[in-house]
Amino acid sequence: MKNLLYIGNKLSGHGFSVTSIETLGPLLESEGYDLVYASSKKNKMARLLDMLSATVRLRNMANFVLIDTYSTSNFWYAFLVSQLARILGVKYITMLRGGDLPKRLANHPRLCALIFNPAYKNVAPSGYLLDHFQKQGFRNMAYIPNTIEIDNYPFKKRVIEQPKLLWVRAFAAIYNPFMAVEVFKVIKEQFSEATLCMVGPDKDGSLEKTKKLASAYGLDIKFTGKLSKADWIRLSEDYDLFLNTTHFDNTPISVIEAMALGLPVVSTNVGGIPFLLENNKTALLIEDGNTEAMAEAIKAIVKDKNTADSLAQNARLKAESFDWQQVKLFWNEILREQ
Numbered sequence: 001m002k003n004l005l006y007i008g009n010k011l012s013g014h015g016f017s018v019t020s021i022e023t024l025g026p027l028l029e030s031e032g033y034d035l036v037y038a039s040s041k042k043n044k045m046a047r048l049l050d051m052l053s054a055t056v057r058l059r060n061m062a063n064f065v066l067i068d069t070y071s072t073s074n075f076w077y078a079f080l081v082s083q084l085a086r087i088l089g090v091k092y093i094t095m096l097r098g099g100d101l102p103k104r105l106a107n108h109p110r111l112c113a114l115i116f117n118p119a120y121k122n123v124a125p126s127g128y129l130l131d132h133f134q135k136q137g138f139r140n141m142a143y144i145p146n147t148i149e150i151d152n153y154p155f156k157k158r159v160i161e162q163p164k165l166l167w168v169r170a171f172a173a174i175y176n177p178f179m180a181v182e183v184f185k186v187i188k189e190q191f192s193e194a195t196l197c198m199v200g201p202d203k204d205g206s207l208e209k210t211k212k213l214a215s216a217y218g219l220d221i222k223f224t225g226k227l228s229k230a231d232w233i234r235l236s237e238d239y240d241l242f243l244n245t246t247h248f249d250n251t252p253i254s255v256i257e258a259m260a261l262g263l264p265v266v267s268t269n270v271g272g273i274p275f276l277l278e279n280n281k282t283a284l285l286i287e288d289g290n291t292e293a294m295a296e297a298i299k300a301i302v303k304d305k306n307t308a309d310s311l312a313q314n315a316r317l318k319a320e321s322f323d324w325q326q327v328k329l330f331w332n333e334i335l336r337e338q
Contacts, residue, residue, distance in 0.1 A: 002335055003034045005058050007051050007081050008068035010040040015201055015226060017170045020068055020097060020146070023253070027147065027324050031332065036062075051081050059088045064120065064335065071098025071248075082115045091120040093334070099250035099271040100174075102132040109136070116140075121334055126251040128272030142334060146251050147327040148319070153233065153260035155316050157309070158240040160302050162193040166239035166263065168232060168254045169246070170200045171207035176268075178206075179245035179291060181213045184221065186295035191302070197239060201226035236261050241298060247288055249273050256322050259283075259315035264308050266297045282315040 006028075008021030025035050036058060039050035055065060065085050069078040078094060085092040094116060098104070105112050116122050116138050124130035125146045133141055165184060169175045177198060184196040198210065198221060207223070214221045227235065242258035244267035251272050258265055259282065267273055269285035277283040284301065286293035301308045 002032075002063045003058075003061050004028065004036070004335070005054055005062040005065045006035050006037050006068075007039075007055070007065060007077065008037070009047070009074065009077075010037055011042065013040060014042045016203075017201055017226065018229065020095065024095075024147065027149075027328065028331065028335075031328055033335065048077055048080065051077055052084055055081055055084050055088065055090070059085075059090050062090055065090055065092040067092055067094050068097050069094040069101070069115075071100035071104050074098075075104060079111065079115050082119065086118050093121045093123060094119050095123045096125065096129045096133070097250060099246075099248040101129060101250075105132060105136050112136075123334075126272035127275040129250060131275075142330070144330040144334075145322050145327060146253050146256060147322050147324045148253065148256055148260060150260060150320055150323040152229075153257060153319070155260065155262045155312075156237060157262060158264075158312065159305075160240045160264075160308055162191050162195075163187060163241050163298055163302050164239040165194065165196040165241050165243055165298070166199070166236060166258070167196065167243045167245070168199040168258070169244075169252075170203040171198075171210060172203035173206055174246065174248050175206075176245045176247050176289070177210045178213055179268075179289065179294070180243050181210060181217065181219065181221065182291040183243065183245070183294045183298070184219060185217050186291060187298055188219065190299065195222070195239075197222040197224065197235065199224045199227050199232050199235065233257070233261065236263060239263065241266065241301060243294070244268065244273070245294070246270060246273075251276050256319055260319035262312045262316060264301050264311040265315060266294055266301070268294075276318075277315075281311075282318050283311060 010021045012018045038054035039047045041047040041050050067078045121142045123142050123144050130143050167180045187194045242263040242265045249271040265283040268288045270288050279285040284297040
C-alpha cells in the first residue's frame, strides 16, 4: 500500500466549491492508497501552517506528497510545501491546476524552476499546460486528465426551442459571470421565454455584482448558490445549453460534466479550452468577452437541431475518455512505479 499526503484547499465544508482534493482523493483511496489530507482550515495562514505541519509530521510515512498547484495566491502554498518536502527528502508531485500558470512561468522563471525541476513529476491535466511546461524545458512531465465517473452522468437528448441556459462555476472575476448576463440580455430580445440559471458560490464578491447587473437589465435569472454535485446534475435536466464564459481556464470539470450530460457547450476559447473542446465538433467556441458571438452561437444551436445533436453526441464521447476507469491507469503507473 502506498501512503500519500494530499495538499490542497479542502474547503467545501466552508461553503466553497468542491475541488480536486475532494474528488481525486477518494478515487485514489478506492484504488487502495492510504491518504492524509491538508488542509480544511478556512483561515489562509492556519491552512498554510497545517500543510507545512503535515509535511513534517508525515515525512517518514508518505511515499509521495501530492500538491494541487494553482497560479494565483494559492501558488504560494504549493511553493512552500514543495521546498519543505525537498529539504526533508520527500518525493512530491505537483498537480497543475491553474489555468494561468503559463503566465507564472513567464514572469517568475527562477521561482518556478525551484518548485517544478525537483518534483518527482509535474502532472498536467491538459495538453495546454503540458505544452507550455515542455516548451519551458521541464522534462519531468506527465499528462493525466481531470476525471469523472461517467456512470454518474446520465446522457439526456435535448430538444431546444426556447434556450434554457445553465452556467456552473464559482463567482469570480476570472470566470467572467457578468458575460453570461450580457449574453442572456441579447438572447431575451429574440427568445422571450429563454431562461438562465447560474450555479456556484461567491469567491470574490462577483455574485452580488452579477445580481446587480441582472437587476439593472430587468432580467429574471435564477441564482442557486452552491449546490452539491448530485443536486446540480438533477438541476441540469431542466436546461439545454451550457455556457462557459471564463477569461482563464485549464480543463474545467464543470465543462466535462456538461459534455457528459448531453448539454451542448458554448465557451470562450481561452487557456486550455481549445485542447479540451474542438470548435464545431464538441462545442462552439468564441473569442473571450465577445458577447454577440456567444449569443449568435446559442441561436445557431437553437436553429439547427442537427448541430445541437452532433455537438452533444461528440461531446459525450469525448467526456467518456475522462472516466476514472481509464484515468486511474495513468495514476497507478506513476504511484506504483517505485
